[in-house]
Amino acid sequence: MSEGSHVVAVLGRGLVDADERVITADDLGLTRGDGCFDSTLVRTDRAGNAAAVDLEGHLDRLERSARALDLDNPPRSAWRDLAACALDTWSTPGEAVLKLVLTRGREWRPAGPTAYVSVTHLRDLGTGEAGPPRTITAVTLTRGHPADAFREAPWLLGGVKTLSYVVNVAAQREARRRGADDVIFTTTDGYALDGPTSGLLVARDGVLLSTPPGDTGILESVTVEAIFEAARREGREARWALVPVEDLYRSDGLWLVSSGRGPVLVTELDGRPLRHDPGLAGDVAGYAGF
Amino acid sequence: MSEGSHVVAVLGRGLVDADERVITADDLGLTRGDGCFDSTLVRTDRAGNAAAVDLEGHLDRLERSARALDLDNPPRSAWRDLAACALDTWSTPGEAVLKLVLTRGREWRPAGPTAYVSVTHLRDLGTGEAGPPRTITAVTLTRGHPADAFREAPWLLGGVKTLSYVVNVAAQREARRRGADDVIFTTTDGYALDGPTSGLLVARDGVLLSTPPGDTGILESVTVEAIFEAARREGREARWALVPVEDLYRSDGLWLVSSGRGPVLVTELDGRPLRHDPGLAGDVAGYAGF
Structure with a gap:
């Protein structure tokens, strides 16, 4: 797995190293699966310009998920900024997945929801160098x-x-x-x-x-x-x-x-x-x- | 919430601060809810000696859960040590909950399963000072x-x-x-x-x-x-x-x-x-x- 295969950006912190720990032991997203996510395709051209396909459609669905869970969803602009922050550093040509994750946050301290995005190259999701099968x-x-x-x-x-x-x-x-x-x-x-x-x-x-x-x-x-x-x-x-x-x-x-x-x-x-x-x-x- | 209300011990790391981040963004326990847990009552006497009720019964059930999920479960002795590590520092009299958490671990790097335990006083689980209702x-x-x-x-x-x-x-x-x-x-x-x-x-x-x-x-x-x-x-x-x-x-x-x-x-x-x-x-x- 090459360096630069994964990018993580956390709400309130920005870009973090993909190997950095970002979640506490009491996060309800972890202990209860109490949260939601969405993901969309990212296409990056040979010049390294990355673009998420239909980000707004996926943010719409994330918002519906959050509402069904009575979750505090960060403003649309915060998600857009977080996605842009991750995509700005992403330049690996080909197809990748942008994932948006939202949890109810910590159980032991009032700290608001946990939100982060990640970008992962499709070849690192078990699809091989040839890309996903047809x-x-x-x-x-x-x-x-x-x-x-x-x-x-x-x-x-x-x-x-x-x-x-x-x-x-x-x-x-x-x-x-x-x-x-x-x-x-x-x-x-x-x-x-x-x-x-x-x-x-x-x-x-x-x-x-x-x-x-x-x-x-x-x-x-x-x-x-x-x-x-x-x-x-x-x-x-x-x-x-x-x-x-x-x-x-x-x-x-x-x-x-x-x-x-x-x-x-x-x-x-x-x-x-x-x-x-x-x-x-x-x-x-x-x-x-x- | 008072200091000392929460204790966390992570496999391979031992005791960590309860506010410390312990999970990476790609942990499958978080992104997929792909893991299992168990919890049991902890009784602590006035002298501060803490004991988990029927820890072995709950470790048995955790093992059955892990097997059903095809999860690598750490050896029984590792769980006992981790629980003992947490309970040794726990001295708040009354009733608490010991939680054992096991996830499939990281998606992006081979790092083995994630395992940790936490201890939380029952009064911090929304039950009030009077303890849980009857x-x-x-x-x-x-x-x-x-x-x-x-x-x-x-x-x-x-x-x-x-x-x-x-x-x-x-x-x-x-x-x-x-x-x-x-x-x-x-x-x-x-x-x-x-x-x-x-x-x-x-x-x-x-x-x-x-x-x-x-x-x-x-x-x-x-x-x-x-x-x-x-x-x-x-x-x-x-x-x-x-x-x-x-x-x-x-x-x-x-x-x-x-x-x-x-x-x-x-x-x-x-x-x-x-x-x-x-x-x-x-x-x-x-x-x-x-």
Whole structure:
């Protein structure tokens, strides 16, 4: 891992060394997972100019997460400054991830929320020098709840990108144990949800479908929304719909979608090869700007 | 908050100032809630001698949590030394909580797991100088899943005391919003589960009942187990059983149970006053050693 692969900037302190300790033992983000985050792609050109993709969209979502958690969110300008502070020192060409982290702060002293940003090169996130893969295999795993579990239950924090991500991480470990790359979560009543760190996109009869946020508890995917908008502009139908798990095996294309990786085609699900429409796959990559 | 109210000891470093930063920005315990913890009561006599109650039982549970997460758990002797290191400097008479925290460690550098312990006086955990209350009011809130959601789904981490606790914290906020002190989680098919930071104990016809761990995903409560053992030694029936939510309102006694507070009697549920058998309540406090 080379020097300069990671940058960290902390609210109230500015840039710190990436190896410096920044969090106390009583920070509720650590002891309770009580906080939220967001992340977006950073593209850096050969001259070393770094730019975050749709930072405002991700700051919007972070603000919604903070509100759902009754968290004090620093002003938008403070986040922008913090991101600029980190990106100003970032000059590694290629793709990186900007992560924004907000916690409820310290339990033992009144010190306000903890907020910081980090920038990490994608090649340091286990994707290798070649960058993230464009196709993957996946398994379906139950998320343990019905599709409407989050209706009128705001304390379950559906749609909130919290720091409490341990089940998502454990599910990805289970996928690797089964020889697959990633996971599509399913409901107890037989619908597809999303991936542990990605949204879901399904093509059927030329129409793009994605799980509706809301009662399902899934995160709104900024990238799925961008794909939907671009698809509609080009005259393709795109809509939110609960997709039965069985339909995944006979789709015309299945993708896991994130801001860091864009749309990644799923070529095998639960060991069964999936077919896809190559023209459509090209369209989807184009909609996402990849 | 007085000096000496908090002690922190970090694996590989020993005692640190409670205000010192101990965690880097990429610690997976923070960024993913990817870690586990356990906590137990500390009793300190007037001479300042501190002792943790059933440390071994809690280290057993921490080990089970670490195993479920595929986490490298430091050797038992390292945890004992770390706890002893913290307790040796602790001399504040009364009741405190010893917390043991283990995370997957850093994402950007191979540095092994992060492990630390903290000791906090109970009066600094919002319980006031009088110590924790012996009775509370509660509301029922859905946990969003059926009672058997965790069957054959180990990636959902049922029974694992992870750092991803944000829903538990949000549910307690919802309780306060409704004018109550705490929460009893319920399943989508109508059973009681446990509290956000406590086990559940229900008395019916002189028998003590508690939600079975396993398929329900609830945490095993070291304190409920201790109460069950003591009750059985004294000839009282005590067993694991799924209790319908409706039965909570007509129990002979309802408690939320934790190692820090012992059994706390619930006197009102969802605004409905609950009756209880005072003799039985005395017995239960005795079983728990409170």
